[in-house]
Amino acid sequence: MDAEAVAARIVARAAVRGVTVAVAESLTGGLVAETLVRTPGASSVLRLGVVAYATEMKHQVLRVPARLLQERGPVDPEVAIWMARGVRQLAAIDRRACTIGVATTGVAGPAAQDDHAPGEFHIGIELDTVGGLVAESSSHVVRGDREEVRRAALEAALAHLDAALERTDLRMHSESTQ
Template sequence: MTDALELSGRIVARAAARHITIAVAESLTGGLVAETLVRTPGASTVLRLGVVAYATEMKHEVLRVPAALLAERGPVDPDVAIAMARGVRELAALDRGACTIGVATTGVAGPGAQAGHPPGEFHIGLELDTVRGRVTSSTSHLVTGDREAVRHAAAIAALRALDAALERTDLTMHSESTR
């Protein structure tokens, strides 16, 4: 957990200094990414929203992941992760009109496979608001270990994705505080 807390501290400090806001959508991590960010003093200046959309229908109903995408590929998919990141970023912008970064996790924690996807497969999605418009990306991972090891690996991957996104110099500033 030390790596996660170090990453979180760096993310919160860098985002706060640049007035960058973050929203998190989680499935297999079950709130672990948001919880790690919240452990960091100052998180309230950057974290706008955390949503755990564990059930597939919640990915569609709450995060607005297209039903056709879910029907075609299922919930364990890189494009679903991007759609989740977009959905949570849009939800986080309801009262202010904007949120800079949406990050999402989806996958199979195990112990068994899910719809042909092995335990340990997960995807991280990002949507960024930049001065040139919306930018999306995803990464796919396959790790070994029990449920907790997979969830921890996915949370670390999401935090690393956030940390890398903050390297960009073209992110749009949105807020001095989420309070």
């Protein structure tokens, strides 16, 4: 996948439709937001990017429930959904809504984390649609070094954003972030 080309397509399609995006990242450490920002015009689409690498930041900043983090740990599909929800809500802090929140969480390696193997990651997404909020996640396991795992998570997150833009029921929330 050419991540930069997909990011450019996401920005162009979102801008035309008046759709805004917020990104919460753990294992990708800002890579998703940075890839979107490389595209001219990203300021009309990307409202917020948060790197919540530490577990307590997932709870304190993104409002992932403490009980969920205690029971399942940070490497979990439900945690990814909560991260996406939290960043979408944070992006609306100025009372402007945000259409899509997307999040990455997982283990880049080289060692396992809390019984999760290197290469395991989860993508969460929450969409503001005319019918209400829609949340979903996907789980992945890839082989490779840290950068290969992070790149796979970037590509998966961009694929989720790209697929979300196929929906015809997304709410429009276009506001320039400049």
